[in-house]
Amino acid sequence: MINIESIDGYRYDLTGMGIHPLKLIIDSLSPRHESEIVEGRDGHVDLETTYDGRTLSASFYIESVDGYDYNQLRNQVYRLFNGKTYFYVIDVKEPKKRWKVKTASKFTVDKLSRIVGAFDLALMSTSPYAESIGTTLDELTFDKEKWQVGQGLVLENPVYVHQLPTFKIFNAGDVTVDPCQMPLRITFKGESTNLQIKNLTTGDTWAYTGITGVNDTITLDGIRSLINGVSVFGQTNKKVLSIAPGWNDFEITGASEFLISFDFRFYYY
Known part of the structure; x- marks a missing residue:
C-alpha cells in the first residue's frame, strides 16, 4: 500500500x-x-x-x-x-x-x-535518499507518530538543544547531512565574541569575527549565515557545518551564556 x-x-x-x-x-x-x-x-x-x-x-x-x-x-x-x-x-x-x-x-x-x-x-x-518525516526538534519517541523502528534511533535519547560548550549531536540516518544539499538549520542565541562552532567529528568549523549580545540570534540556514535575519556571511570564514552519520562531537568557543539548537531530518539509502 x-x-x-x-x-x-x-x-x-x-x-x-x-x-x-x-x-x-x-x-x-x-x-x-x-x-x-x-x-x-x-x-x-x-x-x-x-x-x-x-x-x-x-x-x-x-x-x-x-x-x-x-x-x-x-x-x-x-x-x-x-x-x-x-x-x-x-x-x-x-x-x-x-x-x-x-x-x-x-x-x-x-x-x-x-x-x-x-x-x-x-x-x-x-x-x-528517502527522508524522515520527523525532524530532530520533534520528540524522538515512537508514540509521537513521527518515527518508526528501523530508522536508526538509539536508546540514549539524543538531545538537539544545548547550553554547554561541549555536546553531542546524533544523526540517525545513513547519510551525512550537508547543508549545501539538504536542509539544516542551526540556531545560536546569546553573547559571543569571535564565535566558533566546531564539529570535531567531521573537522568542520564555522567562525564569526564579530560580537553578539544576549538577545541576538545567529541562524545558520543551509549555506546562509544570518544575525537577526540579516546576512553576515562576509564576516564569517565562509564555511558550513555538516553532520556525519552517528554521534558528532561539538565544541563552542568564544561564547558565554547561550542556547544552540539543531534542526534537520535524517536521510536513508
Missing part, C-alpha cells in the same frame, strides 16, 4: 477517491563513477563516485461509481500525477520515511471494464 501527500502536507484519501494503490517499487542507488585514464597505464584512476537521483515505480487500479463517472476519475488521476507537481510517496510498511517525487514520463490508464482501469507510474526523485 502507498500513501500520497502534497508538498504542503495534505494526505490524499486515495481509496475514497476511487484510486487504489497496489505496490511501490524502489530501485537501488544509481552510482555515477568519475574516472581518468593515464597514458601508458593499464586500467583507470577512480576519482569519485556520486549518485544520480532515485527512480521508483508504483501501480494502481481505479474503480468508478458507474460508467459515466469513469472518465472523470481518469481525469482526476491525470490531474494528480501531472508530471510538474512534486509530491511525497510513502510506503505504508515504512510509514515514517518519505520520497519527494514527481511523475517521470507519460502513462495510460488502461480501461479493464466499464468502471475499472489500471495504470503504472514511473517516478523520479532528484535526491537519491
Whole structure:
C-alpha cells in the first residue's frame, strides 16, 4: 500500500477517491563513477563516485461509481500525477520515511471494464535518499507518530538543544547531512565574541569575527549565515557545518551564556 501527500502536507484519501494503490517499487542507488585514464597505464584512476537521483515505480487500479463517472476519475488521476507537481510517496510498511517525487514520463490508464482501469507510474526523485518525516526538534519517541523502528534511533535519547560548550549531536540516518544539499538549520542565541562552532567529528568549523549580545540570534540556514535575519556571511570564514552519520562531537568557543539548537531530518539509502 502507498500513501500520497502534497508538498504542503495534505494526505490524499486515495481509496475514497476511487484510486487504489497496489505496490511501490524502489530501485537501488544509481552510482555515477568519475574516472581518468593515464597514458601508458593499464586500467583507470577512480576519482569519485556520486549518485544520480532515485527512480521508483508504483501501480494502481481505479474503480468508478458507474460508467459515466469513469472518465472523470481518469481525469482526476491525470490531474494528480501531472508530471510538474512534486509530491511525497510513502510506503505504508515504512510509514515514517518519505520520497519527494514527481511523475517521470507519460502513462495510460488502461480501461479493464466499464468502471475499472489500471495504470503504472514511473517516478523520479532528484535526491537519491528517502527522508524522515520527523525532524530532530520533534520528540524522538515512537508514540509521537513521527518515527518508526528501523530508522536508526538509539536508546540514549539524543538531545538537539544545548547550553554547554561541549555536546553531542546524533544523526540517525545513513547519510551525512550537508547543508549545501539538504536542509539544516542551526540556531545560536546569546553573547559571543569571535564565535566558533566546531564539529570535531567531521573537522568542520564555522567562525564569526564579530560580537553578539544576549538577545541576538545567529541562524545558520543551509549555506546562509544570518544575525537577526540579516546576512553576515562576509564576516564569517565562509564555511558550513555538516553532520556525519552517528554521534558528532561539538565544541563552542568564544561564547558565554547561550542556547544552540539543531534542526534537520535524517536521510536513508
